[in-house]
Amino acid sequence: MKLRVWWALARGVLLESLRRKDLWVVAILGMIIMAASGALGFFGVEGLQTFAKDLGVTVLGLFSTVIAILTTSRLLPDEIKNRTLYPLLARPISRFDLLAGKLMGAILATWLAFVILLALTSVALLMFGVRFEVIMVQYALLKMVGLGVLCAVTLTLSAFMTPSAAATLSFVVAFGSSMIVRGLTMAYETSSPAMQWFFKFINSILPQFGLFDIGPRVANENWAPVPLWVVGGLLAYGVAYAGGMLLLAWSKFRSQAV
């Protein structure tokens, strides 16, 4: 029963995203990348496969992150602003189901954009003569899990703050969390025990987006695929983190006056 509710809500989000042409912007960007890479290949630029792969995963990471944040950050606030939240909440569904369905829709829309972009980038890379490798599938899978986590973080932030603030903070978390974690790691050794405890706490609550991004491994030649247990572990971490975020959003939204 709940899955049907979630799917109905998710389908609405997906359909709106498709018709709003957000995803087409991604497709056009992908085509530009493909055309540019194809042009390099046409003019006989050799030995740039590594550069092309690096560029491909960077562009994929960047645009899919932008899509994930922009799609998710306005979902809940738009429902309130347009008063469409009321007919939804007037149905016999819980507020948790509403959040879960909306999150599911945002994740699916983001994944669809990512897959379109990935397909176009793959074509461009093939034109460059880049060989297909198993690690590329692992990259795509882990990236999609990471995007799901990012959607959950953004939805949660949008339950606590304005859409623009939620989007800004999501960008900071998405692009800055790795840097913050690196900084904390460096400062850890020279800090007092209390500060070390505090750093550990910050590290544990920050989403570890860096773990989901094996783009550098894909870009560099001769890297072995990631062991399956690691992929499984990351998948479990991603699901748990997104679930935790959803619960946090629900704790704010469950009794919020709307």
Add this chain to the structure above:
Amino acid sequence: MQAIVTEDLHVRYRAKNGQNVHAVQGLSFEVNPGEIVGFLGPNGAGKSSTLKCLMGFVQPSAGSCSVFGLAAGSLEAKRRIGYLPEVALYYPYLTPLETLTLYGELQGLRGSRLKRAATDLLEQVGLGQAMNKLNRSLSKGMLQRVGIAQSLLGDPEVLVLDEMTSGLDPIGRKELRELLKARQAQGTTLFFSSHELSEVEMLCDRILLIHQGKLIEERPIQALKDELRQFEITYQGAVSLVDLALEWNELGDNTYRARFSDKQNLLKALDRVQREGRAVVDVVAQEGSLEEFFVETIGRAA
């Protein structure tokens, strides 16, 4: 079992400027099954807050509200209510049919039953030709019709409508009135807020008037109409009706006019004029204005 009950309902908000707003203050009323009740009050009187409490969008600060004995906002209560929010902008990139399909699925409707219900309702509200156009291309009135259609999904036993005629043209209002009357004939209870007093007059069995979050009047509409109705007679010849009439004056040419607030005094006056052998020129019944009643009652309460 009453369709809607509120008991000593209080709703407090913290406004954006940090101040506490006491939107509803000890509101108690009941709505009987099958009744149409208009919920009136000036802007900021607490109407929408009360309706939101009934739907569980807002938690009461104190007191309670229930629907058929079920706690307002519970899933069981929501299964029995249809709700129309005030001026909603339905998903711009969905069509009315897709919008109703979405809401219908959340209501628990499935497959061909859902499709038939959505299509029938859109036709009933006059969107048969527009059901496959995107909502963003619809006018405000048409979006309101989408809202009305979604509120009727699943044949709810109680309809809670917030400013239901907003954006509708006179034809749309008439059609909506007929639709709601037909629903009432099937046993549906209607509870709605409105600033359109003519709609209230035509549709309601009873009105509740609130001001500053408190109930200040509760009256069956027929009794109110009877109370507000006035009669006027014009006659020739000097017969004094000053003891019976609200107003009595000479128009000139030995012609007089008298105004009465109740029928008994009118009949006595007619009898007196005729016994004196004077000619009654005209008798007019004037329906009272609900607007005047509204303004006066609010003025007294303020």
